[in-house]
Amino acid sequence: MSVFDIISHQLVNGLVLGSFYALVALGYTMIFGVIKLLNFAHGDLYMVGGFLGFLSLSAVASVVGSDWPGIFIAMFLSMIAVGCIGVVIERVAYHPMLAAPRLSILITALAVSLVLQNTVLSLTGGQYTAFKTDLGFGGINLGSLFISYNQMVLVATSGVLMIALHLFVTRTQFGRAMRAVSIDMDMSQLLGINVPVIIAVTFFIGSALAAAAGTMAGAYYGSIWYFMGFLIGLKAFTAAVIGGIGSIPGAMLGGLILGLLEAFGTQIPFIGSEWKDVFSFAVLILVLVLKPTGLLGKSEQERM
Amino acid sequence: MSGALLNLSGVSLAFAGNTVLQNVDFQVAEGAVVSLIGPNGAGKTSLFNCITGFYKPQSGAITFDGHELLKLRPHRVTASGIARTFQNVRLFRxxxxxxxxxxxxxxxxxxxxxxxxxxxxxxxxxxxxxxxxxxxxxxxxxxxxxxxxxxxxxxxxxxxxxxxxxxxxxxxPKLLLLDEPAAGLNAGEKQDLIALIRRIRDERGISVLLIEHDTGLVMQVSERISVLDHGAMIAEGTAKQIQSNPKVIEAYLGQEDAEAELDF
Structure with a gap:
C-alpha cells in the first residue's frame, strides 16, 4: 500500500471512530454544562443503548428486516428508552445530591456506572452477544481506497444528529435556556426558566445520543457486551476535555480529533495498535498542559 | 393596604441565628416607583432575595398580585410577574x-x-x-x-x-426590582437611567422597586421611600418626610458615613 492509501484508509477509520466518540462526548459535555457533573455512568448508557438497540432490532426485524431501515428504527427506540433511563437516573441518583459537595455526586456517578454494568452482566452472564444484522459488505472504490456503505451511513447519521443538536441549542428557546442554565443557574430561574425541566431535557438528549452511538457501534462491530461502555466512556471524556468541557462544538471536534489520532496512531512505526489507548491519553495530557481549558473552552474571566 | 401590588407582612429572616430581617412590613402600590434605602448590610438585597424566592423567611407572608410568593419556586415567581436586575451585572457570558x-x-x-x-x-x-x-x-x-x-x-x-x-x-413583569442600577454609572448615564425608570412606569405600566445608594437619584425618581436599618424598617414616606426623619439621619450618621447625611 502506498502512503496515500494508508492515510486515506485511516482517515475513514478515524472518522467512524471519531463519530462514536463525538456522540458520547456530547452527552458528557452537556451534562457537565448544566450540573457540573462528570457523569462517569455515561459510557454505560452507550452500552445499555447497544443492548436496547439489539432488543429493538430483534423485535422489529421480522417486519422491516435488519438492514439499515431496521437499524434506524431500533436506534430510534433505543434513543427514546435510554433517554428516559437517563432522566430517571438524574432524578433518582443525582438530583438529591445537587446541593452536596461535588465529590459526593462524582462518587454517585461511579455507583450508577457499576449498577448499570452489573445489571447487564447478570442479565447476559457476561457473554458477548452477537448483534446480528443483514448489513452488506458493499461499498465504493476510490482508486485503491475502499469505503463501505456502512461507514458512510454511520458517519452521515452521526453528522445529522450533531447538526440537529446544534440547531436545537442555538436556534430554540429550549436550547437558549440550556445554555443559560449552564452559565448561571440562579439567574436562569429569575428569568422564569424551569431549571429541573432543562436538566431533565439535557439528560434525555445526552443519553439518547449515547444510545444512538451504542446501537450503531453494535451493528457495525457485530457484538455487544456489558463492559463495552467503560473504555469509550473514558475516551469520550478525553474527547470532551480536549475540545473544552462544557462546549458542544468542542465535544464534536474533540471526538473527531481523538478518533483520527487513534487511527493514525496505529500507523506510527514501532508503536503497534495495542498502544493506541496510551496514545490517546497522552494526547489528553498534552492538551491539559498546553491549553488546560481545551481547544474551544473558554477560560473563566473574573470581573474586577 | 390590601390593594398593594406587593405586600410583605411580618417577614423575618435569619441565617444561623443572625437576624437579617426582623418583622418587616412593606408595600409597593400598583404603578408606583418605590425606593428601598439603608446603610450597607441593612438587609436590602436579602429582602429582594426573599421576594424572588431565593431565601425562605422563617416567618411572615409575601403576596404579589394575588399570589402567595413564599409558596412558589423562583421560576414561578418570575412567571407571576416579578423581574430583577443585580448590583453587579449578571448577563450570560x-x-x-x-x-x-x-x-x-x-x-x-x-x-x-x-x-x-x-x-x-x-x-x-x-x-x-x-x-x-x-x-x-x-x-x-x-x-x-x-x-x-x-x-x-x-x-x-x-x-x-x-x-x-x-x-x-x-x-x-408587572414589578421590576432594580438592585443598585446606578452603581458604576457616570452623571450623564444616571440622568438617562432616571428617564428610563420613569418611562418603564409611564409607558409600560410596570411598577418599580429599587435599592439605591445614590440618594440624589432616589430623591428624584421615587414617590415613596422606605428605610431599612439592621434588618428593621425604620421609616417610610415621601422624599421630604425621609429627609427630615431623625431616625434616618441617625441610622446614616451612626454608620460613620456622614456623607450620606450631607446628601440629604
Whole structure:
C-alpha cells in the first residue's frame, strides 16, 4: 500500500471512530454544562443503548428486516428508552445530591456506572452477544481506497444528529435556556426558566445520543457486551476535555480529533495498535498542559 | 393596604441565628416607583432575595398580585410577574445581546421541547415573535441593532446595564426590582437611567422597586421611600418626610458615613 492509501484508509477509520466518540462526548459535555457533573455512568448508557438497540432490532426485524431501515428504527427506540433511563437516573441518583459537595455526586456517578454494568452482566452472564444484522459488505472504490456503505451511513447519521443538536441549542428557546442554565443557574430561574425541566431535557438528549452511538457501534462491530461502555466512556471524556468541557462544538471536534489520532496512531512505526489507548491519553495530557481549558473552552474571566 | 401590588407582612429572616430581617412590613402600590434605602448590610438585597424566592423567611407572608410568593419556586415567581436586575451585572457570558434578552422570554413561550426539536412551523413563528418582542425591549432601553449580535459582556458597562434591564423587561413583569442600577454609572448615564425608570412606569405600566445608594437619584425618581436599618424598617414616606426623619439621619450618621447625611 502506498502512503496515500494508508492515510486515506485511516482517515475513514478515524472518522467512524471519531463519530462514536463525538456522540458520547456530547452527552458528557452537556451534562457537565448544566450540573457540573462528570457523569462517569455515561459510557454505560452507550452500552445499555447497544443492548436496547439489539432488543429493538430483534423485535422489529421480522417486519422491516435488519438492514439499515431496521437499524434506524431500533436506534430510534433505543434513543427514546435510554433517554428516559437517563432522566430517571438524574432524578433518582443525582438530583438529591445537587446541593452536596461535588465529590459526593462524582462518587454517585461511579455507583450508577457499576449498577448499570452489573445489571447487564447478570442479565447476559457476561457473554458477548452477537448483534446480528443483514448489513452488506458493499461499498465504493476510490482508486485503491475502499469505503463501505456502512461507514458512510454511520458517519452521515452521526453528522445529522450533531447538526440537529446544534440547531436545537442555538436556534430554540429550549436550547437558549440550556445554555443559560449552564452559565448561571440562579439567574436562569429569575428569568422564569424551569431549571429541573432543562436538566431533565439535557439528560434525555445526552443519553439518547449515547444510545444512538451504542446501537450503531453494535451493528457495525457485530457484538455487544456489558463492559463495552467503560473504555469509550473514558475516551469520550478525553474527547470532551480536549475540545473544552462544557462546549458542544468542542465535544464534536474533540471526538473527531481523538478518533483520527487513534487511527493514525496505529500507523506510527514501532508503536503497534495495542498502544493506541496510551496514545490517546497522552494526547489528553498534552492538551491539559498546553491549553488546560481545551481547544474551544473558554477560560473563566473574573470581573474586577 | 390590601390593594398593594406587593405586600410583605411580618417577614423575618435569619441565617444561623443572625437576624437579617426582623418583622418587616412593606408595600409597593400598583404603578408606583418605590425606593428601598439603608446603610450597607441593612438587609436590602436579602429582602429582594426573599421576594424572588431565593431565601425562605422563617416567618411572615409575601403576596404579589394575588399570589402567595413564599409558596412558589423562583421560576414561578418570575412567571407571576416579578423581574430583577443585580448590583453587579449578571448577563450570560458567551451569549450575544439578543440571545441574552431572548432567554428572558422563557416563561412566556409555549412551544415545547418536541416542537423545538422538530422545528415545527409554529415553533419557527414563535421564535420570530420572540425576536420581535425582544427587539422592542432593546429599542426601549436604547440599545441599537448594531449591538444585537455582539457578545453581551463586551459592551460598555452602561450598555450592559441597559441590556440587563431589557432582559428583565422581556419576562413581561408587572414589578421590576432594580438592585443598585446606578452603581458604576457616570452623571450623564444616571440622568438617562432616571428617564428610563420613569418611562418603564409611564409607558409600560410596570411598577418599580429599587435599592439605591445614590440618594440624589432616589430623591428624584421615587414617590415613596422606605428605610431599612439592621434588618428593621425604620421609616417610610415621601422624599421630604425621609429627609427630615431623625431616625434616618441617625441610622446614616451612626454608620460613620456622614456623607450620606450631607446628601440629604
Amino acid at each position: 458567551e451569549m450575544t445581546v439578543m440571545q441574552n434578552v431572548m432567554s428572558g422570554m422563557h416563561s412566556r413561550t409555549r412551544s415545547g421541547a418536541i416542537a423545538a426539536i422538530l422545528r415545527l412551523p409554529s415553533q419557527r413563528a414563535e421564535e420570530a415573535a420572540i425576536r420581535d418582542y425582544c427587539e422592542g425591549c432593546l429599542r426601549f432601553v436604547g440599545v441599537g441593532p448594531e449591538e444585537y449580535d455582539r457578545i453581551a459582556t463586551t459592551l460598555a458597562y452602561g450598555h450592559q446595564r441597559r441590556v440587563e434591564i431589557a432582559r428583565a423587561l422581556a419576562t413581561q
